[in-house]
Amino acid sequence: MSNAGAVKPVSEARVRVRYAETDQMGVVYHSNYLIWFEVGRVELIRQMGLDYKQMEEDGCGISVVDVHARYRAPARYDDELVIETRLLAARGPVVKFGYRILRVGDGVLLCEGETMHVCVGKDMKKMCLPPKYAERFAARLIS
Amino acid sequence: MSNAGAVKPVSEARVRVRYAETDQMGVVYHSNYLIWFEVGRVELIRQMGLDYKQMEEDGCGISVVDVHARYRAPARYDDELVIETRLLAARGPVVKFGYRILRVGDGVLLCEGETMHVCVGKDMKKMCLPPKYAERFAARLIS
Amino acid sequence: MSNAGAVKPVSEARVRVRYAETDQMGVVYHSNYLIWFEVGRVELIRQMGLDYKQMEEDGCGISVVDVHARYRAPARYDDELVIETRLLAARGPVVKFGYRILRVGDGVLLCEGETMHVCVGKDMKKMCLPPKYAERFAARLIS
Amino acid sequence: MSNAGAVKPVSEARVRVRYAETDQMGVVYHSNYLIWFEVGRVELIRQMGLDYKQMEEDGCGISVVDVHARYRAPARYDDELVIETRLLAARGPVVKFGYRILRVGDGVLLCEGETMHVCVGKDMKKMCLPPKYAERFAARLIS
Numbered sequence: 001m002s003n004a005g006a007v008k009p010v011s012e013a014r015v016r017v018r019y020a021e022t023d024q025m026g027v028v029y030h031s032n033y034l035i036w037f038e039v040g041r042v043e044l045i046r047q048m049g050l051d052y053k054q055m056e057e058d059g060c061g062i063s064v065v066d067v068h069a070r071y072r073a074p075a076r077y078d079d080e081l082v083i084e085t086r087l088l089a090a091r092g093p094v095v096k097f098g099y100r101i102l103r104v105g106d107g108v109l110l111c112e113g114e115t116m117h118v119c120v121g122k123d124m125k126k127m128c129l130p131p132k133y134a135e136r137f138a139a140r141l142i143s
Numbered sequence: 144m145s146n147a148g149a150v151k152p153v154s155e156a157r158v159r160v161r162y163a164e165t166d167q168m169g170v171v172y173h174s175n176y177l178i179w180f181e182v183g184r185v186e187l188i189r190q191m192g193l194d195y196k197q198m199e200e201d202g203c204g205i206s207v208v209d210v211h212a213r214y215r216a217p218a219r220y221d222d223e224l225v226i227e228t229r230l231l232a233a234r235g236p237v238v239k240f241g242y243r244i245l246r247v248g249d250g251v252l253l254c255e256g257e258t259m260h261v262c263v264g265k266d267m268k269k270m271c272l273p274p275k276y277a278e279r280f281a282a283r284l285i286s
Numbered sequence: 287m288s289n290a291g292a293v294k295p296v297s298e299a300r301v302r303v304r305y306a307e308t309d310q311m312g313v314v315y316h317s318n319y320l321i322w323f324e325v326g327r328v329e330l331i332r333q334m335g336l337d338y339k340q341m342e343e344d345g346c347g348i349s350v351v352d353v354h355a356r357y358r359a360p361a362r363y364d365d366e367l368v369i370e371t372r373l374l375a376a377r378g379p380v381v382k383f384g385y386r387i388l389r390v391g392d393g394v395l396l397c398e399g400e401t402m403h404v405c406v407g408k409d410m411k412k413m414c415l416p417p418k419y420a421e422r423f424a425a426r427l428i429s
Numbered sequence: 430m431s432n433a434g435a436v437k438p439v440s441e442a443r444v445r446v447r448y449a450e451t452d453q454m455g456v457v458y459h460s461n462y463l464i465w466f467e468v469g470r471v472e473l474i475r476q477m478g479l480d481y482k483q484m485e486e487d488g489c490g491i492s493v494v495d496v497h498a499r500y501r502a503p504a505r506y507d508d509e510l511v512i513e514t515r516l517l518a519a520r521g522p523v524v525k526f527g528y529r530i531l532r533v534g535d536g537v538l539l540c541e542g543e544t545m546h547v548c549v550g551k552d553m554k555k556m557c558l559p560p561k562y563a564e565r566f567a568a569r570l571i572s
Binding site for chain 4: 209
Binding site for chain 3: 159161162163178181182185194195196220221
C-alpha cells in the first residue's frame, strides 16, 4: 500500500482487552472483534475530519450489511491491541472498510476482516452518501 | 409472600447461559445478571397484560436509576436458569422490582437483587406513570 | 436440501431480542447475531445427541476461525427470532456451520451466515475431531 | 478524602462510549457501567504496582459478590468518560472498591457505585488475600 502523500491511509486505534470480553476458553469471545472493528472505523472517520455521531445526527448512518472476519490467533485478557482500519471503497450508498487487529506487545496479527455498509437515513432507507461526506470518503480512497 | 388470589405475584422467565456470557474464570461474568433482570422485568410486565415495547412507544419508558445485585453462587455455561421477578413498588414516577435467579437443575439461588426506575418520556424527562399503566402496576402490588 | 430420512437436517432455536442487544439506531447491534449463531450451533449439537459442554470438558473445543454474516433486515427489540442451523462440513479438524435467522412474527429473513471452526484441545492446539464425535458429525452430514 | 502523601488515592481510567454500548433509548445500556467499574478496578490495581492478570495466575482472583450502582445522568455514544476508582476496604478475604464515572467534556457525574469482592483460589473457594497482596492493599488504604 503506497503512502506517498501526507495522509496516513490506515488509522490506528488502541483498546485493552476487558475481563468481560473473555470466555471460558480463556480467550476473547469472537463477537467482540466486530465491536473493535467499529472502534477502528469510527477512529478512521475521525481522522478523516468527520464525526460519525454528527453524520448520524445529519441523517446519514452507515448500517452494516456484510461482515467477514478471519481469526488468526487469540487475544487474551489485558492484552493491548491496535486496530488498523482502512477505507476500501465508497461508491453511491456503499462503503467498505478493512481491518487488522494486532497485539501491541508482540505484533502478532490476531484477526483481519472487512465490513460492507450502506448509507441509511433516519427512516433506515438506503441513500447515497451526501456530497459533503462523499468527497471526504473519495479523498481518503485516493490517498 | 401470600398468594391467595388467582394472580401469581412472581413472574418466571427462563434463559440458558450462552458461551459469550462466560469469562475466563469459567463462570458467568457478573454484568450479565443485570441483562437477565431486564428479561425478567419485561416478562413480568407481559404477564401484567402490558407490553414494554408498546409502553415505550407510548412515551413511557422506565429508565434504571439504581441497581443492587448480590451474587450467591456462579452460573455456568449452558445452565438453564429461572428468573423470578416481582413488583416491589410503583408510586408516581418510581417503580421498583425484585429478582431471584436460580439454576433449574438443582434449584440453587445464584443471584438476587433489586432495581429502581423512573418513568421517562421520549425527551428523557421524569414523569408520573400514565393512569392506564399506573392502575395495572397498582393492581399487581395488591395481589 | 433433500431430507428423505427421519432426521431433520436443520435445528431450530428461539431467542427473544433483549433491550441490551439494541443500539441507538433502534435495531439490534450487528455483533449479537454471532452470539445467536452460537446459540443455534449448540442447539444443533444437542439435537445430534451430543453436548457441547461435555465435548469441551473432554478436551474437544471447536474454536471459531472464520465468520461471514450477511444482514438482510434489522431485528428489533422484543422480536421473537428463530435460528436455523445446519452442519455444512466436518473433515479432520475442520467443522462448518450455516445459519439463517428469521423473525417468527412475519417470517422475514434477517441474517444468514457461515462459521468455520477447528477442533482444539485444552492446550488450544488444533486436532482432528475424536472418532466418537467425528462419527456423529458425519452422520449428520449424510442425513 | 485527605491525600497528604505522594500516592494519589484515586486512579483514573478513560474509555470512550462504543456504539455497541448504546441502546434504543439513545443512551448507554446500564449493565455496561459494571464493565467500566472493572476497567477502573484493574487500573487502580495496576497503579498499586500489581497486575490483576498475574494475581489471578497466582491463584488469587477477586470474585464479585455485591454490586450497587446509582445512575445520575446518561452517557451517550462517543462520550469520553473518566472512571475514578478507590479502594474502600481490604480485610481477610474481602475487598471493596468505590467508583465515580464522569463525562470528560462537561465533568457531569453519570454513575457512582461500589463493588464487594472475595478473594478466591483457582478452585473458586474463598481465601484470605496472600500477604504480598494484602500488604499492597493495606498500604493503599492508608494513603
